[in-house]
Amino acid sequence: MTRVLEDFFEQDPVTCARRLIGCRFNWHGCVARIVETEAYESAGDPACHTWFRPSAREFVSRQQPGDAYVYLNYGVHWLFNILVKGGEREGFVLFRAVEPLNGIERMRERRPGAKDELLGAGPGRLTRALGINGQSHGASFLRAARCGILLDSPVEPLAGPRIGISRARELPWRFGHPASHSLSHRF
DNA sequence: GCCAGGATGTTA
DNA sequence: AACATCCTGGCG
Numbered sequence: 001m002t003r004v005l006e007d008f009f010e011q012d013p014v015t016c017a018r019r020l021i022g023c024r025f026n027w028h029g030c031v032a033r034i035v036e037t038e039a040y041e042s043a044g045d046p047a048c049h050t051w052f053r054p055s056a057r058e059f060v061s062r063q064q065p066g067d068a069y070v071y072l073n074y075g076v077h078w079l080f081n082i083l084v085k086g087g088e089r090e091g092f093v094l095f096r097a098v099e100p101l102n103g104i105e106r107m108r109e110r111r112p113g114a115k116d117e118l119l120g121a122g123p124g125r126l127t128r129a130l131g132i133n134g135q136s137h138g139a140s141f142l143r144a145a146r147c148g149i150l151l152d153s154p155v156e157p158l159a160g161p162r163i164g165i166s167r168a169r170e171l172p173w174r175f176g177h178p179a180s181h182s183l184s185h186r187f
Numbered sequence: 188g189c190c191a192g193g194a195t196g197t198t199a
Numbered sequence: 200a201a202c203a204t205c206c207t208g209g210c211g
Contacts, residue, residue, distance in 0.1 A: 053196060075193025077206050094205055124206050164205050
């Protein structure tokens with residue numbers, strides 16, 4: 001088990017999104033298995049924020065690979081992405097679902113009433129469970145003492161169309177762990 | 188299944 | 200000012 005460092009996110013977004021399935025995500029001591037991701041590309045992908053938000057294009061050009069891109073969706077839910085840049089293609093990986101491994105008590109406290117299987121079963125649910133919010137936007141967290149990603153054995157993921165978007169629905173850039181019971185939607 | 192809630196970046 | 204949005208929980 002090796003720690004994922006910045007150069008991991010110099011691969012293209014689809015490669016990163018696939019490879020992160022099954023890996024462990026450590027966020028301030030809470031550890032969770034990544035079971036669902038999506039890839040977004042800054043060039044030619046109408047679903048990516050860079051398509052219609054100058055601030056997102058600015059983020060891609062100014063920030064470093066591996067930096068957190070966190071934004072508020074529908075005025076309610078924080079969504080956690082990681083910047084991918086430096087390779088053939090640039091963009092983001094959206095974290096869509098995780099399964100708790102360590103610190104499940106803290107996640108339960110942050111999501112009162114939620115069943116354990118659903119604690120991190122969605123992009124808004126996982127940020128709530130882990131306590132991620134806009135304060136982490138732009139943060140470089142990969143080398144932090146109590147944060148980071150551990151590269152576990154590769155998993156052959158499920159793949160399908162992305163969720164909740166209105167454009168570029170045909171691209172199969174959503175990936176899921178085949179054995180997980182905490183996916184946000186069926187594949 | 189449907190729908191409100193709610194903040195933000197962006198355009199008109 | 201008004202619009203669309205990488206969602207969720209509650210109620211039917």
